[in-house]
Amino acid sequence: MPRGKFTNHKGRNRRFTNPEELEEERKKEEQKKRWRQQQGMSSSEESEDEAAGDKKISEGSESGSESEESSEDEDAKGKGVSKLIEIENPNRVQKKTKKLATLNSTDLDAKPTLSRREREEIEKQKAQAHYQKLHAEGKTDQARADLARLAIIKQQREDAKKRREAEQKEKDTAAKEKTAQTRKALGKK
Template sequence: MPRGKFTNHKGRNRRFTNPEELEEERRREEQQKKWRQKRGESSSEESEDEAAGDKKISEGSEDSDSETEDSDEDDGKAKGVSNLIEIENPNRVQKKTKKISNLNAADLDSKPQLSRREREEIEKQKAQAHYQKLHAEGKTEQARADLARLAIIKQQREEAKKRREAEIKEKENAVKEKTAQVKKALGKK
């Protein structure tokens, strides 16, 4: 059987821990806890866990189940300096339940915190509404330019209307003169 990079461990023998080994490990951990307590490194949480663990051991020292429970508790505790270092992973924040009595009325009434993009979007909308209001009142440069253009266009349209009316009158007069000349030429009065 090759002992290379890719090996399969399924065919190997299983190794079970003896009860004597478990008992020896438990004793060693108890000695370490006592040593820590003497030095003052134990926190209040560890001392509470130790007291609960000691009660369980004293109640059922003959049962092997209590020994397995102690070993499970010891595995859950931080070993080394990991209990001294507190690391907060923002992706793994556990939500804490809040009581209604603890909530302040100010917290409920306060506006929700907006993100930078949301704030910028709201400011942009307010600025645009303000500009539209000033534009409608004619107080902006663009509004003044638009009004000046409108005045010029109105004047041009009035002049064009007067020209058209004058042309129509001239045509009517020319038609009347022509009919008058035709009637005179025919001898009709």
């Protein structure tokens, strides 16, 4: 045994029940059950509980798959207040097996359902492509404004080009006149 203020159960002697004692307790319970049935004192709830207990004992000796069924019976019976209030978990998904015969080929060929976000994204892309097509044809307000602006810019560039050409001609003529005057002044022809 550990020393000190705090002790736990791990260092103490352990007591195990004998299989004979368990068998005797089971027999006593069966005798009590029979006596109650003979006297008519058992209520329907007690008989159901005892019947469920008998099923558990008999199924415990059988295969493992049947023991799983008994655990489902225990869950169905409920513990505490759960037997009074039936609550179903909406988040629990129960797997349902489908047979090959029940599946239709039309179910397989049907389009997969899209989520709201996916549908909105596809609609957005379609609208954008439609707008680009109209814009290229010049049918949108923005396209008309762009074309008008482009026409104004082209006109301004043409005017600027003409002005530069005119200035260049003036410079050339001025340069020719100056060279002619300097030659004349020097006496060269």
